[in-house]
Amino acid sequence: MNKRQKKIITIFSLVAVLCFSLFLILYALRDNVIFFYSPSEVKIKVSNDEITNGSLIRLGGLVLENSFQRGEGKNVSFIITDLKSEINISYSGILPDLFREGQGVIAEGNIEIIKLKNKNNVLKKQLKFYASNVLAKHDENYMPPEVSEALGLEY
Amino acid sequence: MKNQFVNPGFLVNYIKPLTPWSGGISIILLLVGLWFSLYQSPIDYQQGNAVRIMYIHVPSAWMSMGIYSFIALSSFFGLIYGHITAFTLAKAAAPIGATFTAICLISGSAWGKPMWGTWWVWDARLTSVLILFFFYIGYIVFSKSFNDFSKGEKFSSILAIIGLVNLPIIKFSVDYWSTLHQPASISKFGAPSIHIDMLIPLLIMFLAFIFIFIHLLMIRFQLELNNRRLNIKNMKSYGDIK
Numbered sequence: 001m002n003k004r005q006k007k008i009i010t011i012f013s014l015v016a017v018l019c020f021s022l023f024l025i026l027y028a029l030r031d032n033v034i035f036f037y038s039p040s041e042v043k044i045k046v047s048n049d050e051i052t053n054g055s056l057i058r059l060g061g062l063v064l065e066n067s068f069q070r071g072e073g074k075n076v077s078f079i080i081t082d083l084k085s086e087i088n089i090s091y092s093g094i095l096p097d098l099f100r101e102g103q104g105v106i107a108e109g110n111i112e113i114i115k116l117k118n119k120n121n122v123l124k125k126q127l128k129f130y131a132s133n134v135l136a137k138h139d140e141n142y143m144p145p146e147v148s149e150a151l152g153l154e155y
Numbered sequence: 156m157k158n159q160f161v162n163p164g165f166l167v168n169y170i171k172p173l174t175p176w177s178g179g180i181s182i183i184l185l186l187v188g189l190w191f192s193l194y195q196s197p198i199d200y201q202q203g204n205a206v207r208i209m210y211i212h213v214p215s216a217w218m219s220m221g222i223y224s225f226i227a228l229s230s231f232f233g234l235i236y237g238h239i240t241a242f243t244l245a246k247a248a249a250p251i252g253a254t255f256t257a258i259c260l261i262s263g264s265a266w267g268k269p270m271w272g273t274w275w276v277w278d279a280r281l282t283s284v285l286i287l288f289f290f291y292i293g294y295i296v297f298s299k300s301f302n303d304f305s306k307g308e309k310f311s312s313i314l315a316i317i318g319l320v321n322l323p324i325i326k327f328s329v330d331y332w333s334t335l336h337q338p339a340s341i342s343k344f345g346a347p348s349i350h351i352d353m354l355i356p357l358l359i360m361f362l363a364f365i366f367i368f369i370h371l372l373m374i375r376f377q378l379e380l381n382n383r384r385l386n387i388k389n390m391k392s393y394g395d396i397k
Contacts, residue, residue: 007235011316018320026324034332035278060333096272098201106335135271140340142206143350144197 036060036106038082046113046125053113059087059129060106060137068101080107080129091131098136107131163240163380170373177370184363191356199353206353208266213341214361215259218368219287220322222252226294227319230312242308243383245315246298247375251368253291260284271335279328280336283321290318304386 026033036058037045045051059080067079077090078101089107099105109131116124143151159165192210199206226245233241263281264274275281298311329338341347347354 004235011231011234014313015316015320018317022320022324030332033279035276035334038333094272096270098270133273135273135276135335137335138201138270138337140337141348142199142202142209142340142353144352145200146197147350148200 039080039085039087040082042087042111042127043085046111046127051111051113054110056108056110058106058108059089059111060104063099063101063103063105065101080105087127087129089129089131089134091134093132093134095134096136098138099134104137104139106135106137108133108135161236161238161240163243163376166240167377167380170376174370174373177366177373181363181366181370184359184366188356188359188363191359196356197350197352202270205266205269208262209353210356210360212259212262212266213357214364215255215262216284217361218364219252219256219259219284220325222248222255222368223287223291223315223318223322226252227315230315233308234312234316239383242312243376243379244372245312246308247372247379248368249291249295249298251371251375253288253295255364255368256284256288256291260288273335276335278334278336279332280325280334283325283328287318287321287325290314290321294318303390304383 037060039059039061042051042057042059051057061080061082064079064081064086069077071077073092074094075090075092076095077088079086080089081087089109091107091109107129109129112128112130114126114128116126118124188210193207196207196210198204226248229241229245229248232238233245263284267276268274294311294315297314298307301307301310326339326342328334329336340349341354341357349357
């Protein structure tokens with residue numbers, strides 16, 4: 001083996017070891033690398049006690065159609081859904097321009113877990129989310145308004 | 156013939172007459188691209204006029220990743236074959252790539268404020284692009300922090316190759332993890348989810364950015380070569396080498 005081949009092997013093994021270690025790091029941190037949880041994930045984590053009362057989390061999903069309600073002043077409430085489960089959000093502040101029903105949004109804030117006992121004495125957890133910040137996601141589709149109208153998309 | 160192009164002096168003789176042409180082409184392409192993207196292209200059905208930031212943001216993001224691959228590849232060949240041309244090309248490209256990354260980050264931030272409602276979030280895509288910017292800065296600083304240029308070239312080349320593992324993370328961050336940043340519109344399987352009237356200005360801008368890169372690279376290559384000659388001269392005069 002000459003010097004050049006040795007160099008090539010050294011570089012490739014360096015990159016391979018790096019990739020492997022990076023993969024392990026990102027795999028271990030996979031829960032922290034994601035930016036937000038979906039409502040289903042939050043519900044699973046609440047039932048596993050991974051999310052406790054008052055935890056600061058980010059919750060992402062679609063704004064449920066016909067769920068947006070305006071209260072007094074800047075207070076609004078709406079429901080975030082991932083089409084499997086839903087969580088009620090209350091928020092006081094300015095909403096981004098892209099915020100509308102059916103749009104993907106991310107709410108940042110504290111979750112309140114209310115423990116209720118029903119008639120059969122079974123513990124039930126009810127979730128309420130107090131958002132301190134709401135961000136709008138936009139999707140990867142770009143088109144002029146005429147085209148979206150022709151496709152029958154709501155705008 | 157093949158080995159002649161590796162000789163930096165020979166390469167300079169070739170690229171010197173090409174620089175005015177590449178400069179002219181990049182100016183024309185940039186003007187056409189900007190006219191198309193800022194004036195001629197339609198507004199977006201959701202984002203309105205804010206979509207026009209895309210024509211700067213997306214090509215500079217592509218450039219930032221492409222130039223980094225170029226630097227890493229040149230560094231790799233430099234390390235293996237020891238060619239001055241490869242090292243010098245990599246060094247010449249680094250500040251251009253860093254600038255494109257900065258443009259990408261700043262324009263993305265300006266786009267994020269009206270659309271998402273925030274200048275910056277620490278999601279996987281944004282953070283990994285910021286890390287790419289730091290790799291560029293690290294490479295530039297590292298390559299210039301040794302008295303002996305050849306030492307700096309060696310260490311910074313290793314850094315460039317290490318940073319290469321960041322590129323697939325940037326590319327796939329929007330698919331593997333849930334991020335605020337939306338997934339890819341064009342470089343994906345299936346048809347691009349962008350209307351043709353918006354795709355054409357985007358591609359013209361990308362072509363313009365490529366020509367700007369080539370133009371600046373050819374100028375900076377000569378500059379870095381002269382820097383290198385100066386370094387050797389200085390080292391001789393200080394008695395570091397004979």
